[in-house]
Amino acid sequence: MSITEKTERDDLGAAGAQLSTAPADTLAEAPGLGVLGWLRWMWRQLTSMRVALILLFLLSLAAIPGSLIPQHNDQLKVDAFRAEHTTVSPIYDRLGLFHVYSSPWFAAIYILLFVSLAGCIVPRSWQFVGQLRSRPPAAPRNLTRLPAYSTWRTGSSPEQVAEAARRALRGRRFRTSVAGTSVAAEKGYLREFGNLLFHVSLFGLLIAFALTSLEKAEGGKLVVEGDGFVNNLTQYDDFSGGTLYGADDLQPFGFHLDSFDSKYATSGPEKGTALLFRANIHYYSGTDDAKSTKGEISVNHPLSIGGEKVYLISHGYAPVVTITDGKGNKTQSIVPFLPQDTALTSIGVIKAPDGVGKDGTPEQLGFRGTFTPTFAVDNVRGPHSTFPTLQNPALILNAWYGDLGMNQPAAQNVYQLDTTHLKQFTDAQGDPLSAALRPGQTMQLPDGAGSLRFDGIKTWASFTISHQSGNEGALISGVGAILGLLGSLFIQRRRIWVRALPAPGGGSVVEVGGLGRSESARIADEIGDVAVQLLPDAPVAPDTPDTPDTAGAPEEPEHAENPAATDDETDDEGARA
Amino acid sequence: MNIAAAVNENFANYSNYLIRSAMFVYALAFLAHLAEWVFGGRSRIAVQSAALVAEGAEGGDTGAADQKAQQVTVKTAGGGTVTLERPAVVTRASASDRGIADGPGAAGEDEQGDMYGRIAVSFTVLAWLLHAAGVVFRAASVQRAPWGNMYEFSTTFGAVAVGTYLLLLVLRKNVRWIGLFLTTSVLLDLGLATSVLYTNSEQLVPALHSYWLWIHVSCAIISGAIFYLAAVGTLLFLFRDHYEVAVTAGRASNGRWGDIMRRLPSAASLDKFAYRMNALVFPLWTFTIIAGAIWAQAAWGRYWGWDPKETWAFITWVAYACYLHARATAGWKGRKAAYLALIAFACFLFNYYGVNIFVSGKHSYAGV
Ligand code: HEM
Numbered sequence: 001m002s003i004t005e006k007t008e009r010d011d012l013g014a015a016g017a018q019l020s021t022a023p024a025d026t027l028a029e030a031p032g033l034g035v036l037g038w039l040r041w042m043w044r045q046l047t048s049m050r051v052a053l054i055l056l057f058l059l060s061l062a063a064i065p066g067s068l069i070p071q072h073n074d075q076l077k078v079d080a081f082r083a084e085h086t087t088v089s090p091i092y093d094r095l096g097l098f099h100v101y102s103s104p105w106f107a108a109i110y111i112l113l114f115v116s117l118a119g120c121i122v123p124r125s126w127q128f129v130g131q132l133r134s135r136p137p138a139a140p141r142n143l144t145r146l147p148a149y150s151t152w153r154t155g156s157s158p159e160q161v162a163e164a165a166r167r168a169l170r171g172r173r174f175r176t177s178v179a180g181t182s183v184a185a186e187k188g189y190l191r192e193f194g195n196l197l198f199h200v201s202l203f204g205l206l207i208a209f210a211l212t213s214l215e216k217a218e219g220g221k222l223v224v225e226g227d228g229f230v231n232n233l234t235q236y237d238d239f240s241g242g243t244l245y246g247a248d249d250l251q252p253f254g255f256h257l258d259s260f261d262s263k264y265a266t267s268g269p270e271k272g273t274a275l276l277f278r279a280n281i282h283y284y285s286g287t288d289d290a291k292s293t294k295g296e297i298s299v300n301h302p303l304s305i306g307g308e309k310v311y312l313i314s315h316g317y318a319p320v321v322t323i324t325d326g327k328g329n330k331t332q333s334i335v336p337f338l339p340q341d342t343a344l345t346s347i348g349v350i351k352a353p354d355g356v357g358k359d360g361t362p363e364q365l366g367f368r369g370t371f372t373p374t375f376a377v378d379n380v381r382g383p384h385s386t387f388p389t390l391q392n393p394a395l396i397l398n399a400w401y402g403d404l405g406m407n408q409p410a411a412q413n414v415y416q417l418d419t420t421h422l423k424q425f426t427d428a429q430g431d432p433l434s435a436a437l438r439p440g441q442t443m444q445l446p447d448g449a450g451s452l453r454f455d456g457i458k459t460w461a462s463f464t465i466s467h468q469s470g471n472e473g474a475l476i477s478g479v480g481a482i483l484g485l486l487g488s489l490f491i492q493r494r495r496i497w498v499r500a501l502p503a504p505g506g507g508s509v510v511e512v513g514g515l516g517r518s519e520s521a522r523i524a525d526e527i528g529d530v531a532v533q534l535l536p537d538a539p540v541a542p543d544t545p546d547t548p549d550t551a552g553a554p555e556e557p558e559h560a561e562n563p564a565a566t567d568d569e570t571d572d573e574g575a576r577a
Numbered sequence: 578m579n580i581a582a583a584v585n586e587n588f589a590n591y592s593n594y595l596i597r598s599a600m601f602v603y604a605l606a607f608l609a610h611l612a613e614w615v616f617g618g619r620s621r622i623a624v625q626s627a628a629l630v631a632e633g634a635e636g637g638d639t640g641a642a643d644q645k646a647q648q649v650t651v652k653t654a655g656g657g658t659v660t661l662e663r664p665a666v667v668t669r670a671s672a673s674d675r676g677i678a679d680g681p682g683a684a685g686e687d688e689q690g691d692m693y694g695r696i697a698v699s700f701t702v703l704a705w706l707l708h709a710a711g712v713v714f715r716a717a718s719v720q721r722a723p724w725g726n727m728y729e730f731s732t733t734f735g736a737v738a739v740g741t742y743l744l745l746l747v748l749r750k751n752v753r754w755i756g757l758f759l760t761t762s763v764l765l766d767l768g769l770a771t772s773v774l775y776t777n778s779e780q781l782v783p784a785l786h787s788y789w790l791w792i793h794v795s796c797a798i799i800s801g802a803i804f805y806l807a808a809v810g811t812l813l814f815l816f817r818d819h820y821e822v823a824v825t826a827g828r829a830s831n832g833r834w835g836d837i838m839r840r841l842p843s844a845a846s847l848d849k850f851a852y853r854m855n856a857l858v859f860p861l862w863t864f865t866i867i868a869g870a871i872w873a874q875a876a877w878g879r880y881w882g883w884d885p886k887e888t889w890a891f892i893t894w895v896a897y898a899c900y901l902h903a904r905a906t907a908g909w910k911g912r913k914a915a916y917l918a919l920i921a922f923a924c925f926l927f928n929y930y931g932v933n934i935f936v937s938g939k940h941s942y943a944g945v
Contacts, residue, residue: 050906056899060891060892067889073883147668149666150665300875302878309878475867482867485860489857524668528666531666535664540664
């Protein structure tokens with residue numbers, strides 16, 4: 001198929017060439033001699049359409065594993081996966097399958113692709129500029145070989161026809177060039193421009209991506225209602241800076257969480273589905289919290305303060321408890337529990353590091369358990385929540401004493417209890433001591449070791465504070481890509497030639513032929529329209545045989561000797577006079 | 578803020594009745610199309626594929642000469658009109674075109690078959706009206722765009738696919754051949770939606786409250802529906818291409834299969850149809866992804882995070898880019914490009930069903 005096409009285009013010579021700037025296929029070519037020859041050969045391979053195609057295909061293949069295997073930005077899932085699949089995990093680790101999109105092999109594919117793209121775009125752009133500056137190529141010798149053509153005899157002179165054709169084609173916004181009595185015209189350059197714009201925009205996207213990841217800094221903070229946050233490294237629960245944006249670059253601002261609103265569907269199969277989350281805050285920029293403004297942050301509606309954005313990520317409950325140690329010292333603490341499901345069954349840990357035993361020696365206390373906003377219990381799930389609002393709150397705890405292990409150098413996770421140096425309290429039967437507390441109730445520890453009182457509940461909300469750049473670049477490139485695509489896919493680049501040759505015996509033979517960038521029926525319709533537009537200036541001489549066989553062959557003797565044709569021409573002359 | 582209580586149970590029930598009635602009428606349309614194909618097959622003995630061979634052999638070279646001599650009226654300077662003959666435009670078949678003409682369609686040369694085909698189209702129109710009304714009532718029942726979960730996606734998806742097909746019919750495009758395949762798949766789609774994926778009318782989780790949802794999801798549904806039509810075209814192209822190769826080699830079967838193939842449009846037409854559809858929605862799909870990125874930026878603070886749904890949207894996009902490239906690369910046009918188009922559509926489907934069901938990510942809160 002491709003061979004026929006090649007010869008066909010060759011027949012058309014320069015007229016058929018350069019209707020697109022797509023690189024020629026060079027795979028068949030053998031490499032030249034020497035290192036340089038090989039390099040040139042490799043470069044040509046890399047910038048060929050075929051290799052671009054293969055690289056694109058590889059890119060889509062390579063993106064698959066990352067969607068099926070947990071990725072490093074969700075460390076919890078990765079850990080769970082590692083624990084579950086002990087045999088494949090080391091292999092995955094070696095292949096970088098837990099961070100596919102930042103792995104060297106993924107990068108290798110897209111870097112090769114973009115090198116190929118650059119190697120493709122730059123010459124194509126030059127070529128395109130060259131095409132814009134030169135004239136539409138002259139008509140091929142034989143217009144009848146074009147995919148669509150039309151021909152007829154007319155009484156008008158070749159000059160009249162050519163001038164009419166030039167006007168008609170210009171009127172159709174073709175670029176035209178007249179040589180003698182033939183007109184070459186071309187239209188649809190925007191297609192090529194669109195295609196180049198699209199590919200250049202892809203580069204823009206890549207650069208914007210890179211900028212975003214280099215400069216993106218993000219930190220998380222959990223705030224209990226009534227508390228506040230100041231944008232300062234020490235305040236973050238976690239913070240990851242970008243290569244170009246670190247802790248020192250943090251802008252000063254702060255906010256105060258006044259309250260948190262949530263609403264849930266109360267009936268139907270999606271009962272418990274959230275309808276609304278909203279954090280009501282006061283915020284300020286700079287360091288002066290006296291001049292604060294009221295505001296709110298909800299999902300989809302982050303708060304923008306001085307170039308930084310604050311996103312609402314999640315929310316939950318923080319039981320308020322008062323712990324009394326063996327000596328009778330009381331401490332109150334507000335302890336955020338982490339939600340485990342959509343009904344906000346939450347787990348957490350309460351620590352009393354300053355506890356003192358009955359005998360006056362330090363004895364730390366630790367509690368671990370579950371908080372349920374709407375308490376229920378069954379055999380399978382144990383204590384759990386059935387609805388996310390505080391309809392029947394309960395705090396279910398076990399208790400430990402001893403050494404919490406908090407004086408190790410490494411910071412301890414506040415949501416975990418390290419029980420290696422702890423002993424669990426037991427009840428009279430020797431079972432682990434446990435209590436399900438309602439607000440106001442107290443859990444007594446055995447042997448006067450102290451107690452824990454469940455005072456009440458506060459809400460907390462967690463936020464992501466993020467600094468970003470490259471967003472505008474990505475957006476502009478995206479828009480450019482779409483506009484480019486529209487041009488590239490919906491505009492036809494095409495050429496039309498009109499040639500008028502003097503017919504033996506007076507008048508002329510008009511030939512109109514066209515060539516499109518792709519095989520499309522529309523070029524034939526357009527040729528027809530152009531022909532119709534020419535008719536007032538070049539009316540068909542009646543009785544002219546216009547079968548395909550004889551058309552376009554004015555030198556054929558039978559035409560010349562056709563007396564009827566000559567007569568008509570005279571008629572036409574008369575009509576026009 | 579609409580709360581769950583505002584959900585209008587009545588409207589939701591109307592919607593369910595309408596969708597079920599639509600399925601019934603689609604089933605009638607399906608049967609009518611089946612009859613069209615069966616009756617169309619009666620004339621097969623009369624038509625010998627030898628005729629095709631002759632036409633094909635000659636068509637490749639001198640082309641299916643397309644004489645367009647018509648009467649044209651042209652205004653003259655004096656204000657009168659003269660009637661001129663429009664010069665004939667001769668077109669030559671291109672190299673990738675075997676010059677084999679389009680088949681006569683499902684009904685073949687059979688009049689009764691044609692009548693059944695028309696009946697099928699009428700049923701399809703009726704079914705589509707019911708179907709579209711079902712989607713509208715669903716939207717009214719929740720007072721939002723009906724695209725909050727997979728049931729709603731699937732019903733809207735089917736409505737858009739059939740709507741596009743009917744629109745092409747209205748535009749007098751030769752697409753009735755797709756009718757049987759389309760009614761079959763819409764029945765499957767709705768069947769799956771009403772049995773497996775059904776979700777009651779409910780409100781959306783807060784992350785879905787955004788007008789970018791309207792834009793992003795509606796574009797995704799339209800893209801998907803048109804990609805689907807293209808995929809059907811591509812699949813039939815592969816079969817028909819196979820058949821045409823056999824015909825040109827003079828070894829086409831005259832059996833039932835050959836007869837079905839004979840009635841389809843030519844491979845060149847099917848290929849062109851598939852390409853047009855794909856090329857038409859590729860920019861829309863690109864826009865869908867960008868709209869999704871804008872939404873992600875607003876909701877999660879990053880425009881791209883390699884979430885499984887995002888990743889598969891990207892994979893689908895690259896696969897379609899691959900297909901478009903293949904069509905512009907010598908040696909990859911035709912069958913190879915068609916396989917790429919099918920792979921790309923498979924990626925779309927996986928993103929639509931597979932990711933929602935098998936992979937959990939940030940997009941998985943839509944009640945399956
Ligand atoms: C970064 C990955 C790339 C993507 C996503 C991409 C995408 C596309 C798309 C969607 C089209 C279709 C437009 C049309 O049919 O007119 C296209 C066309 C084209 N691409 Fe790419 N492309 C990429 C890389 C490349 C590379 C590396 C080359 C150079 C070898 C290249 C050369 C071309 C050419 C020449 C066309 C025009 C084909 C024609 O004339 O119809 N592209 N590209």
